[in-house]
Amino acid sequence: MKKTLAILAATVATLALAVTLLAPTFLGFSVTQLGTAVRVATGMGAKLACSGRFVSGFDEARILDDLASYSPANRLLELHYGDDRVTAELLGMGRTSATYRDGLGCTLDIGDTTALDRLRMAPVASNGEEWPLGTAVTSIDGELQDRVEALLEADNAAGLQTRALLVVQDGRLAAEAYGPGIDAQTPLLGWSMGKSLTAMLAGRMETLGLADSTARPVFGGWQGDARAQIALRDLLQMASGLDFDETYAPGSDATKMLFNAHSASDIALASRTAHAPGEHFSYSSGTTNLIARWIHERLGGDVQTSLDFFQREILQPLGMAHTVFEVDPSGVFVGSSYIYASGRDWARLGQLMLNRGQWQGAQVLSDDWVARAAAPNTSANEPRYGYQFWLNGGGEELRYPQLPADAYFMLGNREQAVMISPSTKTVVVRLGWSASEYPTGENFAGLLPRG
Incomplete structure (x- = not known):
């Protein structure tokens, strides 16, 4: 019993530290709003992880880094990836999931969402015509391209994480x-x-x-x-x-x-x-x-x-x-x-x-x-x-x-x-x-x- 209580106390202390760390950041967690803070953290975690994985095609490490950029405490999120769903928990609490549907992206599983399963979004066809009509690009300006590449490289060397620059x-x-x-x-x-x-x-x-x-x-x-x-x-x-x-x-x-x-x-x-x-x-x-x-x-x-x-x-x-x-x-x-x-x-x-x-x-x-x-x-x-x-x-x-x-x-x-x-x-x-x-x-x- 003493060992169990010690583990529980350590878990609560860790969670309190986690939500305190989040206080000055995007999520603004505080210890006095623990339950709400956990639900926000797991809701955000499930939603962004689901879209990051199934829409953007990111790996789990990048997704966790993105979430942690809002607060290092988000590294405590437990993210479980399925074939079309991501579930998030924070130290075993606040279990929340989001489901991916082709063409619709990801939606949090809150309330009855079965109607979404019947929706269809046909893909937009790509073609080989010149941009913006299609995917071909023959208009690159060499000098400007050098500037853009140099700027993106400098941004990322400075930790700014520029992912696309056009x-x-x-x-x-x-x-x-x-x-x-x-x-x-x-x-x-x-x-x-x-x-x-x-x-x-x-x-x-x-x-x-x-x-x-x-x-x-x-x-x-x-x-x-x-x-x-x-x-x-x-x-x-x-x-x-x-x-x-x-x-x-x-x-x-x-x-x-x-x-x-x-x-x-x-x-x-x-x-x-x-x-x-x-x-x-x-x-x-x-x-x-x-x-x-x-x-x-x-x-x-x-x-x-x-x-x-x-x-x-x-x-x-x-x-x-x-x-x-x-x-x-x-x-x-x-x-x-x-x-x-x-x-x-x-x-x-x-x-x-x-x-x-x-x-x-x-x-x-x-x-x-x-x-x-x-x-x-x-x-x-x-x-x-x-x-x-x-x-x-x-x-x-x-x-x-x-x-x-x-x-x-x-x-x-x-x-x-x-x-x-x-x-x-x-x-x-x-x-x-x-x-x-x-x-x-x-x-x-x-x-x-x-x-």
């Missing part, structure tokens, strides 16, 4: 380089860059006459209270006025939404207002998942219909053969966070915006919608944000002084970035796993056209 100039793929174990087909997590793609999906609906960004209320359940004044445009600009806790700590809205909820949008849907619509910018992943829910409901509320629309209207026209948009356990896209795409596919999205919504003679997004997406919002505190895109200009100072004022960005956790620079006709894609700040302004400036 430059598109005048519509041609001019340079690309990849880190170890990554190639032009590897789908990589964009984290919050997915917010921009979610907005573009809503923009496609508007272009087709299926949406009105000024219509109110966005959801029927908001009619009759202050939320009835919120328009889709306010959600797109992160100026809805809704009160959503974006901090990544146990029990916060954000962690419950991503790692513990059957429906990721339910939490934000129930949020009350803290500001009048359009007056106050507040970055919120919950807001993006409301947009994803609105898309889902506007298309009829059928999961297969939403998947088919995304494939037909975005993936197929752009030739995005290496992109996976994951859904939550209820079947709605997790637009805030869970899009995996190759560097070339992220570049295609950037080029579509640079083209003012045109693609091979078709107007995928209206010129007007693209202009609004890249325009400042009306908030008093942070106008440098458009329709789920970060803007370089539009405020009192440039976000990145080294870069053109008209540049705007998809940005995501771990320093993911797609820059669209209209004045230089350039798109730059950087995908990686940086635990520290990445010198986006300085590095991207060195990849712009010279002279």
